[in-house]
Amino acid sequence: MALWGGTFIAGRTLAQTLSPYSAAFCRFAVAAVGMGILLWSQGERLPRLKSVQVLPVVVLGLSGVLAYNVCFFSGLQTITASRAGLIIALNPVLITLCSAVMFRHRLSAMTLAGTGIALVGTALVLSDGHLQTLLTQGISRGDLWLLGSVSSWVVYSLVGKQVMGTLSPLATATYSIWVGAIALFPLAIHQGLWQSLPVQPLVAWVGLMYLGLLGTVLGFSWYYEGIKTLGAPRAAIFINLVPVFAVSFGVLLLRESFSPAMALGGGLVALGVVGVNWPQSPKNSSL
Numbered sequence: 001m002a003l004w005g006g007t008f009i010a011g012r013t014l015a016q017t018l019s020p021y022s023a024a025f026c027r028f029a030v031a032a033v034g035m036g037i038l039l040w041s042q043g044e045r046l047p048r049l050k051s052v053q054v055l056p057v058v059v060l061g062l063s064g065v066l067a068y069n070v071c072f073f074s075g076l077q078t079i080t081a082s083r084a085g086l087i088i089a090l091n092p093v094l095i096t097l098c099s100a101v102m103f104r105h106r107l108s109a110m111t112l113a114g115t116g117i118a119l120v121g122t123a124l125v126l127s128d129g130h131l132q133t134l135l136t137q138g139i140s141r142g143d144l145w146l147l148g149s150v151s152s153w154v155v156y157s158l159v160g161k162q163v164m165g166t167l168s169p170l171a172t173a174t175y176s177i178w179v180g181a182i183a184l185f186p187l188a189i190h191q192g193l194w195q196s197l198p199v200q201p202l203v204a205w206v207g208l209m210y211l212g213l214l215g216t217v218l219g220f221s222w223y224y225e226g227i228k229t230l231g232a233p234r235a236a237i238f239i240n241l242v243p244v245f246a247v248s249f250g251v252l253l254l255r256e257s258f259s260p261a262m263a264l265g266g267g268l269v270a271l272g273v274v275g276v277n278w279p280q281s282p283k284n285s286s287l
Helices: 002-014 020-041 051-075 081-088 091-103 109-127 132-136 141-163 169-190 193-199 202-230 232-253 260-276
Strands: none
Touching: 002 051, 002 081, 002 202, 002 232, 020 051, 020 169, 020 193, 020 202, 051 141, 051 169, 081 109, 081 141, 081 232, 081 260, 091 109, 091 141, 091 232, 091 260, 109 260, 141 169, 141 202, 169 193, 169 202, 202 232, 232 260
C-alpha cells in the first residue's frame, strides 16, 4: 500500500510531461520486463492459458491495466496526488458491494451504514466541503477520470479473484500486465510516444522506473497474494492505507495543500470502510 501511495506522486509528475496513453504504456512496458525477470528468478514457468481462461485474462488487462491507468494519468493531469488518493479510497467499499451482488452475499446493516458514510466522505472530497456544488456545477473532469479508475479496479479485483482459482497470483498479474501493455502500445504510438520520449526530463524516467518496478511488479504481485489468502473484500481493507500514504507523500514531497474538507472527507471514507468490512455475526454472514 505504501508503494501504491507513491504511485500518485510519480504519476502526478509524469502526467505533466507525457500523454496518458504514453505514460501508461511506458509504465507497463517496464513492468512486463520486470515480471518476466521475477518469474525467471523464482523458477516459475508461465502456464499456457486454457481456452476458458483467455477472456478473463483479457478483461484483467483491459480493466486493471489499460482502463485504470488511462483514467489515472488523465486525472492526474489536472488534480493533485492527495485528492486523487482520497478518491481512490472508495475502492474497498465498491469492491465489497459488487462482490456481494456478484456472489449473492447478504449485506449487514453495518455494511450499508458504512457505504453511506463513505459516499458522504467522497462527496465532501469531490466538492471540497461544498456539497451543493455537486448539484449546481457537477464533478470536475479530473475527478471523473479518477472515478473511472475506481470502477476499473473493482472489475480487476473481482475478476482476478476468479482467475486465481486456476492461475497463481504471479501468473495472473503477469498475463494482465502483458495484455494491457500490448493493448496500450498502438494508442501510445498514436499519441506521439516516439516523439515525446527523447525530451523527457530525468525525474520522468525515475518516475517510470518506480511505477513499472515498484508500483506494478511488486505492487500487483503482493496485492494478488493478499486476495488469494484473504479474499477480495478483506484484502480490500488494506487499500484504505493507500490514500494515507498518497496524501502524506503529496504534502511532504510535492508541497500540496490539504484542506479541512479533504481531511474530514477522507476520515469519513476511512470510517465507512471499517463499517463495510466489520465482522458479521453468524446469522448475518454471507451465504
